[in-house]
Amino acid sequence: MLALANGAVQFDYFQMKDKFNYGADNVWGNMSVLRNDLSPRPAFYAYKTMAGLLGDGQYAGVGPLQHSVPNRWQPQFDRYHARFTTPGGTGNVLWTPENVPPQSVELTVGTPNARIVSLDGSSTEV
Numbered sequence: 038m039l040a041l042a043n044g045a046v047q048f049d050y051f052q053m054k055d056k057f058n059y060g061a062d063n064v065w066g067n068m069s070v071l072r073n074d075l076s077p078r079p080a081f082y083a084y085k086t087m088a089g090l091l092g093d094g095q096y097a098g099v100g101p102l103q104h105s106v107p108n109r110w111q112p113q114f115d116r117y118h119a120r121f122t123t124p125g126g127t128g129n130v131l132w133t134p135e136n137v138p139p140q141s142v143e144l145t146v147g148t149p150n151a152r153i154v155s156l157d158g159s160s161t162e163v
Contacts (some may be wrong), residue, residue: 038087038130042096042119083156087130090154094123102131102142116140132156 054071070081100118107113115137121128129144154160 038117038119038132041091041121042099044096079156082158086154086156086158089158090128091121091123094121094128096120097122097127100129100131100144102144116142 052069054069054073054075070078070084072078097120100120102116102118103114104116105112106115116133117131119130121130126148127146129146131142131144133140151163152160153163
């Protein structure tokens, strides 16, 4: 999402499966989309879901639910909100880093129906 939002025209994932076999506290140890046994990590499903939903969608800007937190060195957020224009309408992408507890938010949409899609691709009509 961040790559698309910043104008990337191609995105190649850092590594397909675990390579370094480091512990969970090592920043490079869990940067893959597949584990050593080739079972999918949550990032695999998130990447697959976003690619399928957005297709040729165009980034339309940061949404009002993005929330920054203090960081001395760079911009940092505990909730991200990106908007995309797709042939099917506007897509709002919301997510939090894995170390942030679940949050409830309200998002106003301009249609009578909306669909909430989880990173695994499951969805709920609202």
